[in-house]
Amino acid sequence: MFQYEQEAAMEEDREDLIGLLKMRFGELEPQVIEAIYQMNDYETIERLILVGANAPDFKTFLEELEEGKGTFRIVGERFNPLESIAGNGDADGKQQQ
Structure with missing residues (x-):
């Protein structure tokens, strides 16, 4: 892949990331977009x-954003997107008895 193609792919991925974050968490602060x-x-x-796509809240995403390059540890209940929806219920949002 040529360098300009790589740069275009990264630009597209940046835009995808920003769009995903806006869809999940609402408007973003300018410093997040800049980062x-x-x-x-x-x-x-x-x-x-x-x-x-998997962080249950924006705070968790920001923690990962600050980690920088080379880290990859998207594991555990911390990255269960259904946890924030279900709370103490099941995956359908029904309260457990």
Whole structure:
């Protein structure tokens, strides 16, 4: 892949990440958008797309954003997107007795 193609793919992934975050968590602060645009590591952007899709809340996403390059630990209940919906209920949101 040529460098300009890689740059275009990263730009597209940045836009996808920002769109995903807005869809899940609402408007973003300018410094979050700026931090995403400053990223030039394709794997980190890809990881953050997974985090954005699976993090139960924006605070968890921000913690991962601050981790930077080279970390990949999207495991455990911390990344269960249904946890925030279901609360103490099951995956359908029904309260457990």
